[in-house]
Amino acid sequence: MSEPKGLEAPPGRTGNRASYDSTWWRELALCRGYDPELFFPIGKTGLGRADTQRAKAVCARCPVRQPCLEFALETGQEFGGYDEDERRALRRPRSLR
Numbered sequence: 093m094s095e096p097k098g099l100e101a102p103p104g105r106t107g108n109r110a111s112y113d114s115t116w117w118r119e120l121a122l123c124r125g126y127d128p129e130l131f132f133p134i135g136k137t138g139l140g141r142a143d144t145q146r147a148k149a150v151c152a153r154c155p156v157r158q159p160c161l162e163f164a165l166e167t168g169q170e171f172g173g174y175d176e177d178e179r180r181a182l183r184r185p186r187s188l189r
Contacts, residue, residue, distance in 0.1 A: 115163060117156035126150060136175075144175050 118124075123131060131147045133140035151157055151173030161173055165183055174182065 117159040120156045121160060122150055122154040122156075123147075148173060148175075 130143055130150070133143040133147070135141075136144070151160075154160065154173070157173050161182075163169065164174075165179060
């Protein structure tokens with residue numbers, strides 16, 4: 093997948109393979125301005141559910157959501173704009189969806 097117009101990887105870097113060297117997009121991530129606790133809710137119900145919805149709202153507005161999601165899926169991270177169940181479904185082979 094390609095980066096949105098104006099968010100191409102800097103020269104010498106690519107976003108094609110997930111690695112910590114290809115996380116150039118992190119500096120542009122909207123979540124950097126929020127308390128990290130928001131993105132790691134304590135559960136799926138109650139306050140955890142409310143935090144999940146707030147975190148998703150931040151991610152939905154983020155200019156680098158796609159490279160973040162790709163990194164999260166390829167490296168098993170706990171972020172990327174989707175909750176745990178949604179990321180599991182995205183990782184599932186297309187034939188099983």
